[in-house]
Amino acid sequence: MWTLLVAMAGTFMSIMDSFIVNVAVPSIRTELNASFAQVELAVSGYVLVYGLLLVTGGRLGDLFGARRLFLIGTVVFTLASLAAGLAGDPVTLIAFRAAQAVGAALFYPQVLAVLQIVFVGRARATAFAVFGATIGLASIVGQAIGGLLTHLDLFGFGWRNVFLVNVPLGLLTLIGAARTLPAGRTAEDADGHGSGLDLIGVGLLSSALLLLSVPLTLGQQAGWPAWTWLSLTAAVPAAVAFLVWERRLAARGGSPLIDPALFRLRTFAAGNAIAVAFFAGNAGLFFVLTLQLQNGMGYSPLAAGLTFVPLAVTFSLASLLAPRLQGRYGHHVLTLGYAINAAGTLALLITAWVAGPGMTGWILVPALAVIGFGEGLGVSPLVGTVLAGVPARNAGSAGGVLETAGQVGMSLGVTVLGLLFFAALGGAHGTTAAPDAYTGAFTVTLAGNLALALAAMALLPPLVRKN
Template sequence: MTAVSEASAAPAARRDGRICGREWWTLLVAMTGTFMAIMDSFIVNVALPSVRAELDASFAQAELAVSGYVLVYGLLLVTGGRLGDLFGARRLFLIGTVVFTLASLAAGLAGDPVTLIAFRAAQAAGAALFYPQVLAVLQIVFTGRARATAFAVFGATIGLASIAGQAIGGLLIHLDLFGLGWRNVFLVNVPLGLLALIGAARTLPAGHTADGDAGHACSLDLAGVGLLSAALLLLIGPLTLGQQAGWPAWTWFSLGAALPAAAAFLAWERRLASRGGSPLIDPALFRLRTFAAGNAIAVAFFAGNAGLFFVLTLHLQNGMGYSPLAAGLTFVPLAVTFSLASMLAPRLQGRYGRHVLTWGYVINAVGTLALLITAWAAGTGLTGWIMLPALAVIGFGEGLGVSPLMGSVLAGVPARSAGSAGGVLETAGQVGMSLGVTVLGLLFSAALGGTHDAAAAPDAYTDAFTVTLVGNLALALAAMALLPPLVRKH
């Protein structure tokens, strides 16, 4: 462990794992960054109709404002994490937050679709620089019970931000503050970003998290960055852009080339590590059973989570005729139970260990099955109130499955690799989200007759939603099946 990480962890250890004083402020700053990054992945969805109307944007341009963010964000997460290992988590958090805040301001002032898309990409780049540092800070600054509590707060923040992105977006458009309409969904990041910058400068630990002097003992693996970016672009590109493009030949070629590109990246990383170099991702990480299994679980879990959010939002607005605000508020029960379970997780972990994850994924699967049965039984009479119990159960299961997963996966990771390991884990989640939205979106579209047309009959939407929930249940069961290597005692 480095001098920085030892010094940062010592205060928490001396207080028997309790968080108090400066560590609470550090956690608050880290969670502000988490909230911004997660919220911005969802907040734009409800603004798309207004963006199209005011900027005279095509449907493809409006969708690219969302998918372009996902693409750039997914490409840069690992690199952002590794840069934090080399040059310090605080420095990268500050740089990333500055980029994100300025890009948010520019996106809010955009006068045409192309400018908006460009600054959305810049937002994603900034988020990819600062977000991996959050997991690095939680891993390095906190220890023991304090770390479990910090990850619980992290999980609760993810749940709140996911829902707040849709609910706050709908509310801001509804209120039309200062007559700015949809622009407020970007401008809201400016005060949040400024607060995060002030707090990070005052509370995040200074120095480097990588062994040795940054830029001297270690350097950024540029070849690894290129190879990994190519592999992720070949995978995430068609997943985020393929459906709106009609799945042309290049999307299938790209997906087919992703695996060889990933193999080339792994071969290069092993070669570089064997020569004593500084790889972008330490190949030894994947020899940690919990790290390898946890990343696979993250793909399946976040695929189901994001896929459900995407399809349910479509059904609420297009099939059930809900307004953006009403659709966002339908997710509130899920967010409340998610946050509650996240905060209960540390106490349960102290007693039952990693088997809390088993409970979480079982409860999540039961809630998904309950939602499937509810949708099938209610038919066109389905309402948000009828779905409330099942959504609450799903949220509770997800809450028990997020923060313990993050903590368990990163538990055996050396401090010098905390940033890049966090970037890998977040990338696995991002790939899972892209897969979930794409696969379940395709299933929903196929069941609906190949269209997301809002004019389709309500019963067609109900049938499509029910069919898609079967796929969602399959992903929940897949996450359960991957658990044994992670929860088994070592």
């Protein structure tokens, strides 16, 4: 029980920090006299560095123990949060946001390793259900918490509270982890000999992810200059070079960053593809819905954040219900979840089309609640199914791969659906676009979101097929 609670505290902190800063952007710009590009980098830099290091963090946990890496990562994250909250200029804030991401990338993959190793049978299914519920709460409630902390201006710290809140949370998590997390076996224990970190693999994978992630994160704001397309193109040979190196290293008995044998597990390979499609649709919906609520409908950041609450509630409820349904329907609970998610997306599309300029947050609530329920049935069973056949010695790196797939999907979703949204908007950004133009763009973009939901369903057969 306490082990699960500590693991979920780490999950909540790492996911929440991807979202909590968004609503504090205006206050940060004003107090630090920061440019929009600097504040954008403070927000996106966390996601970028975090995504780059997840696989490496997971592999380090395999090599040196999940408990040790969880503790180190939590210390780094907590100290960086304190420093970010005390930052006196934009450059310092950006640097310590990156340090936060390093800490999160060290401890977060260990959560999946702990759940995979410590819990078995029905207890494991329940643990993954709680994990899924925590992800939903952190990703959606994070925006509301950020708005609330900024609005309340506790102790006169204003926006700094969105970082400083991690200090007591981090300290409590650190104490709990030191007392409850098991030491576990390292790769050295399992193999009977030491096996170092694959530094060449780290370099090649980081290069590929960097070439992919930087243009996806910054390209839209920069207007898609030539370097963004060159970077995206160069990501392909970099990824191929990484795969070739990993196979050669494994063939000669080395210790690759990602064991190529993992992708011969059909559930692992298909599950990562589903994660890309699912999280692309999820993140893309959050992005365009936030634009619609704030720019198109004139909602305040706090009101916009609260509109997501029904989705968070149904997501969490479905996550907790998933183990019981999985006991009855097996892996077909994933089919049910993604079907409900697609139906909710279709309902949201129809609602937006019928309501038109008269759209309100309340009108969107029923469809958002259905989407949240479908997503809740689709996350925790997906994680459990994908990692079920993974050897314990590779649990950390496998979890890192799965989380990286989700991060790449989120970047792709925001980029692709964002491009579709602004193209449908006709190039009129910000306050220059009329509310009905935003509504039309939102409706068109939801069609793209529905396509991603259907793509996730189409990738399901390898996971739900009987072994």
